[in-house]
Amino acid sequence: xxxxxxxxxxxxxxxxxxxxxxxxxxxxxxxxxxxxxxxxxxxxxxxxxxxxxxxxxxxxxxxxxxxxxxxxxxxxxxxxxxxxxxxxxxxxxxxxxxxxxxxxxxxxxxxxxx
Amino acid sequence: xxxxxxxxxxxxxxxxxxxxxxxxxxxxxxxxxxxxxxxxxxxxxxxxxxxxxxxxxxxxxxxxxxxxxxxxxxxxxxxxxxxxxxxxxxxxxxxxxxxxxxxxxxxxxxxxxxx
Numbered sequence: 608x609x610x611x612x613x614x615x616x617x618x619x620x621x622x623x624x625x626x627x628x629x630x631x632x633x634x635x636x637x638x639x640x641x642x643x644x645x646x647x648x649x650x651x652x653x654x655x656x657x658x659x660x661x662x663x664x665x666x667x668x669x670x671x672x673x674x675x676x677x678x679x680x681x682x683x684x685x686x687x688x689x690x691x692x693x694x695x696x697x698x699x700x701x702x703x704x705x706x707x708x709x710x711x712x713x714x715x716x717x718x719x720x721x
Numbered sequence: 722x723x724x725x726x727x728x729x730x731x732x733x734x735x736x737x738x739x740x741x742x743x744x745x746x747x748x749x750x751x752x753x754x755x756x757x758x759x760x761x762x763x764x765x766x767x768x769x770x771x772x773x774x775x776x777x778x779x780x781x782x783x784x785x786x787x788x789x790x791x792x793x794x795x796x797x798x799x800x801x802x803x804x805x806x807x808x809x810x811x812x813x814x815x816x817x818x819x820x821x822x823x824x825x826x827x828x829x830x831x832x833x834x835x836x
Contacts, residue, residue: 611764638822642746649725649811649826650765657820665821697764704822705773706753712765 608633611713613698618720620688628683628716631700635710638704639681643667643694644715650697656681657704688720725814726800729829734802735835742797742830745811752813754795755824756786760808768810771795782806802834 614629640655645709651660651688652665670692672716685692696716701708724747734740748751755774757765769780776788785796795812808833813824 612765638754640822647828649828650824651819652823655821655823657822663821665823701822704820706817706822709755709767709770710822710824712757714764 609698610634611678611711613696613713615658615716616714617717619684619721621721622689624688625684625686626688628685628696628718629637630683630713631679632681632682632698632700632711633679634700634702634711635678636702637678638702638708638710639675639698639700640665640710641671641673641681641683642697642699644697646657647693653683653696685718688718690720692718694718694719723814723816723818723825725812725825725827727810727812727830729830730828731831732835733833733835736804737801740743740799740802740806740832740834742810742812742832744794744795744797744827745793746812746814747793748814750794750817754786754788755813755815756780756784756795756797757811757813758808759811759829761783765811769799802832804836806814807832807834 611632642650654673656662685690698713699710701710744780755770756768773786811826
């Protein structure tokens with residue numbers, strides 16, 4: 608198993624540009640989520656999904672959209688990038704969402720918005 | 722409010738000595754607790770978790786953690802540190818509010834093991 612994969616690893620955007628961060632998992636996990644990591648703030652939940660076709664907002668959803676058309680993929684879209692979205696983004700997945708299953712994280716995407 | 726605290730930004734230890742990385746939590750009900758490690762420019766790797774049962778949990782790479790309900794702590798320990806253990810360590814607790822399955826992370830503790 609490849610586990611959780613993310614592309615790209617690095618990205619530089621200009622303010623106002625859009626892009627999609629890709630996330631895929633091959634473990635048949637129902638639950639997937641996106642976090643952003645900022646210095647001194649730990650990780651914060653952006654959006655999550657409990658299965659194909661079902662998504663919902665986390666604690667910092669503004670400026671981001673998600674969709675989940677398949678079990679495997681959970682892309683994160685930035686519609687109009689802003690410097691405040693400069694961060695490291697992690698995708699995570701787990702078999703269930705009752706809290707007892709381990710959440711596995713991808714390697715991250717380091718995004719810089721100029 | 723539900724939260725996780727890692728009181729030390731950095732822990733320094735000599736190779737071969739025991740190490741402890743501290744974590745305290747605040748959550749309603751019985752907590753689900755996790756430790757992750759992050760190596761430079763890498764993602765978070767799962768080390769261990771406490772869901773229920775034995776208070777001493779053993780995990781990957783020789784790490785273990787002890788759940789202490791009365792002190793609301795979940796400290797990470799290893800009997801003998803290696804230079805390769807140098808990394809950023811995160812404690813997390815599952816947020817029991819709502820259905821997000823969100824993990825609430827501490828701000829991380831940088832472990833530096835000197836040879």
